[in-house]
Amino acid sequence: MKANYLNIIGLAYRAGKCSLGEDIIVRDIQQKRAELVLLASDIGPRTKKKITNKCHTYEIPYEIVDDRETLSNAIGKSQRVAVAILDAGFAAKIRTLLG
Template sequence: MDNRQVAFALGLAQKAGKVAAGDFAVRSALNGGKAKLMLIASDAAETSRRELEYLAKSAGVNIITGPSRAEIGSAIGKSPRTAVVITDNNFAVMIQKKCHD
Protein backbone atom coordinates (compact mmCIF):
# COMPACT_ATOMS: atom_id res chain seq x y z
CA MET A 1 0.00 0.00 0.00
CA ASP A 2 1.31 3.42 -0.97
CA ASN A 3 0.16 5.68 1.88
CA ARG A 4 0.73 8.80 -0.23
CA GLN A 5 -1.65 7.56 -2.91
CA VAL A 6 -4.25 6.59 -0.30
CA ALA A 7 -3.89 10.00 1.36
CA PHE A 8 -4.32 11.74 -2.00
CA ALA A 9 -7.51 9.78 -2.73
CA LEU A 10 -8.83 10.48 0.77
CA GLY A 11 -8.17 14.19 0.27
CA LEU A 12 -10.12 14.18 -2.99
CA ALA A 13 -13.03 12.37 -1.35
CA GLN A 14 -12.98 14.85 1.56
CA LYS A 15 -13.06 17.84 -0.80
CA ALA A 16 -16.03 16.26 -2.59
CA GLY A 17 -17.84 15.84 0.74
CA LYS A 18 -17.79 12.04 0.55
CA VAL A 19 -15.94 11.30 3.81
CA ALA A 20 -17.47 10.79 7.24
CA ALA A 21 -14.81 11.44 9.89
CA GLY A 22 -15.13 11.43 13.65
CA ASP A 23 -16.81 8.92 15.92
CA PHE A 24 -20.39 10.17 15.57
CA ALA A 25 -20.18 10.70 11.80
CA VAL A 26 -18.62 7.28 11.20
CA ARG A 27 -21.25 5.51 13.31
CA SER A 28 -24.07 7.47 11.66
CA ALA A 29 -22.85 6.59 8.17
CA LEU A 30 -22.50 2.91 9.09
CA ASN A 31 -25.88 2.70 10.80
CA GLY A 32 -27.60 4.83 8.17
CA GLY A 33 -26.54 2.69 5.23
CA LYS A 34 -24.48 5.43 3.57
CA ALA A 35 -21.06 3.84 4.12
CA LYS A 36 -19.34 2.17 1.15
CA LEU A 37 -15.89 1.61 2.69
CA MET A 38 -14.31 2.04 6.11
CA LEU A 39 -10.62 2.82 6.54
CA ILE A 40 -9.25 2.05 10.02
CA ALA A 41 -5.92 3.46 11.15
CA SER A 42 -3.07 0.99 11.51
CA ASP A 43 -2.41 2.30 15.02
CA ALA A 44 -6.04 2.27 16.21
CA ALA A 45 -6.68 1.00 19.74
CA GLU A 46 -7.74 -2.64 19.77
CA THR A 47 -11.09 -1.99 21.49
CA SER A 48 -11.99 0.75 19.01
CA ARG A 49 -10.91 -1.45 16.12
CA ARG A 50 -13.08 -4.37 17.27
CA GLU A 51 -16.13 -2.19 17.83
CA LEU A 52 -15.85 -0.40 14.48
CA GLU A 53 -15.17 -3.65 12.61
CA TYR A 54 -18.29 -5.17 14.18
CA LEU A 55 -20.42 -2.20 13.06
CA ALA A 56 -18.96 -2.27 9.55
CA LYS A 57 -19.45 -6.02 9.15
CA SER A 58 -23.02 -5.70 10.42
CA ALA A 59 -23.63 -3.05 7.76
CA GLY A 60 -21.92 -5.11 5.03
CA VAL A 61 -19.18 -2.52 4.54
CA ASN A 62 -15.66 -3.45 3.40
CA ILE A 63 -12.89 -2.65 5.87
CA ILE A 64 -9.32 -1.67 5.07
CA THR A 65 -6.54 -1.13 7.57
CA GLY A 66 -4.78 1.92 6.29
CA PRO A 67 -2.27 4.58 7.25
CA SER A 68 -1.77 5.82 10.82
CA ARG A 69 -4.28 8.00 12.66
CA ALA A 70 -2.09 11.05 12.05
CA GLU A 71 -1.77 10.31 8.32
CA ILE A 72 -5.53 9.83 7.92
CA GLY A 73 -6.25 13.07 9.77
CA SER A 74 -3.67 14.98 7.76
CA ALA A 75 -5.05 13.65 4.47
CA ILE A 76 -8.50 15.06 5.22
CA GLY A 77 -7.28 18.27 6.87
CA LYS A 78 -8.31 17.32 10.40
CA SER A 79 -6.80 16.08 13.64
CA PRO A 80 -5.80 12.39 13.89
CA ARG A 81 -8.68 10.01 13.15
CA THR A 82 -9.09 6.37 14.14
CA ALA A 83 -11.40 5.66 11.23
CA VAL A 84 -13.10 7.32 8.30
CA VAL A 85 -15.96 6.15 6.13
CA ILE A 86 -16.23 6.77 2.40
CA THR A 87 -19.83 7.41 1.34
CA ASP A 88 -19.38 7.34 -2.43
CA ASN A 89 -18.94 4.10 -4.36
CA ASN A 90 -16.51 5.56 -6.93
CA PHE A 91 -14.19 6.95 -4.26
CA ALA A 92 -14.46 3.66 -2.34
CA VAL A 93 -13.33 1.72 -5.42
CA MET A 94 -10.47 4.19 -6.05
CA ILE A 95 -9.20 3.89 -2.47
CA GLN A 96 -9.46 0.11 -2.51
CA LYS A 97 -7.36 0.03 -5.69
CA LYS A 98 -4.76 2.33 -4.13
CA CYS A 99 -4.59 0.06 -1.08
CA HIS A 100 -4.00 -3.04 -3.18
CA ASP A 101 -1.37 -1.54 -5.50
Protein backbone atom coordinates in the same frame (compact mmCIF):
# COMPACT_ATOMS: atom_id res chain seq x y z
CA MET B 1 1.36 4.15 -4.65
CA LYS B 2 0.55 4.70 -0.97
CA ALA B 3 0.53 8.48 -1.43
CA ASN B 4 -2.05 8.12 -4.21
CA TYR B 5 -4.71 6.66 -1.91
CA LEU B 6 -4.05 9.46 0.57
CA ASN B 7 -4.65 11.99 -2.22
CA ILE B 8 -8.00 10.33 -3.01
CA ILE B 9 -8.99 10.50 0.67
CA GLY B 10 -8.17 14.23 0.63
CA LEU B 11 -10.26 14.74 -2.51
CA ALA B 12 -13.18 12.82 -1.02
CA TYR B 13 -13.00 14.91 2.16
CA ARG B 14 -12.96 18.19 0.24
CA ALA B 15 -15.90 16.94 -1.87
CA GLY B 16 -17.90 16.27 1.30
CA LYS B 17 -17.95 12.51 0.74
CA CYS B 18 -16.37 11.50 4.08
CA SER B 19 -17.60 11.23 7.61
CA LEU B 20 -15.40 11.58 10.68
CA GLY B 21 -15.92 10.69 14.32
CA GLU B 22 -16.82 7.34 15.82
CA ASP B 23 -20.53 8.02 16.40
CA ILE B 24 -21.11 9.51 12.95
CA ILE B 25 -19.25 6.66 11.25
CA VAL B 26 -21.28 4.05 13.14
CA ARG B 27 -24.50 5.86 12.15
CA ASP B 28 -23.42 5.96 8.49
CA ILE B 29 -22.60 2.23 8.62
CA GLN B 30 -26.02 1.44 10.10
CA GLN B 31 -27.76 3.55 7.46
CA LYS B 32 -25.63 1.87 4.76
CA ARG B 33 -24.33 5.27 3.60
CA ALA B 34 -20.69 4.23 4.12
CA GLU B 35 -19.06 2.52 1.14
CA LEU B 36 -15.68 1.95 2.80
CA VAL B 37 -14.28 2.53 6.28
CA LEU B 38 -10.58 3.30 6.74
CA LEU B 39 -9.04 2.63 10.15
CA ALA B 40 -5.64 3.82 11.34
CA SER B 41 -3.24 1.04 12.29
CA ASP B 42 -2.84 2.53 15.78
CA ILE B 43 -6.56 2.83 16.57
CA GLY B 44 -7.63 1.93 20.10
CA PRO B 45 -8.84 -1.64 20.64
CA ARG B 46 -12.34 -0.68 21.84
CA THR B 47 -12.96 1.69 18.93
CA LYS B 48 -11.57 -0.84 16.45
CA LYS B 49 -13.83 -3.59 17.82
CA LYS B 50 -16.92 -1.38 17.76
CA ILE B 51 -16.41 -0.17 14.18
CA THR B 52 -15.27 -3.52 12.73
CA ASN B 53 -18.21 -5.34 14.35
CA LYS B 54 -20.62 -2.83 12.78
CA CYS B 55 -18.87 -3.26 9.41
CA HIS B 56 -19.26 -7.05 9.63
CA THR B 57 -22.91 -6.81 10.67
CA TYR B 58 -23.89 -4.39 7.89
CA GLU B 59 -21.46 -5.86 5.31
CA ILE B 60 -19.45 -2.67 4.82
CA PRO B 61 -15.81 -3.22 3.75
CA TYR B 62 -13.04 -1.75 5.86
CA GLU B 63 -9.28 -1.43 5.51
CA ILE B 64 -6.50 -0.96 8.05
CA VAL B 65 -4.23 1.77 6.67
CA ASP B 66 -1.31 3.88 7.95
CA ASP B 67 -1.07 5.43 11.40
CA ARG B 68 -3.36 8.17 12.71
CA GLU B 69 -0.92 10.96 11.87
CA THR B 70 -0.75 9.99 8.18
CA LEU B 71 -4.53 9.53 7.94
CA SER B 72 -5.13 12.85 9.72
CA ASN B 73 -2.73 14.71 7.42
CA ALA B 74 -4.54 13.35 4.35
CA ILE B 75 -7.76 15.11 5.38
CA GLY B 76 -6.20 18.10 7.10
CA LYS B 77 -7.57 17.34 10.57
CA SER B 78 -5.73 16.23 13.68
CA GLN B 79 -5.97 12.94 15.58
CA ARG B 80 -8.41 11.10 13.28
CA VAL B 81 -8.31 7.31 13.57
CA ALA B 82 -11.23 6.45 11.30
CA VAL B 83 -12.72 7.83 8.09
CA ALA B 84 -15.84 6.57 6.31
CA ILE B 85 -15.96 7.12 2.56
CA LEU B 86 -19.55 7.81 1.46
CA ASP B 87 -19.08 7.76 -2.32
CA ALA B 88 -18.86 4.48 -4.28
CA GLY B 89 -16.44 5.93 -6.84
CA PHE B 90 -13.96 7.19 -4.26
CA ALA B 91 -14.27 3.93 -2.30
CA ALA B 92 -13.59 1.79 -5.38
CA LYS B 93 -10.53 3.86 -6.32
CA ILE B 94 -9.09 3.70 -2.80
CA ARG B 95 -9.59 -0.09 -2.62
CA THR B 96 -7.87 -0.44 -6.01
CA LEU B 97 -4.88 1.62 -4.82
CA LEU B 98 -4.64 -0.30 -1.54
CA GLY B 99 -4.59 -3.60 -3.42
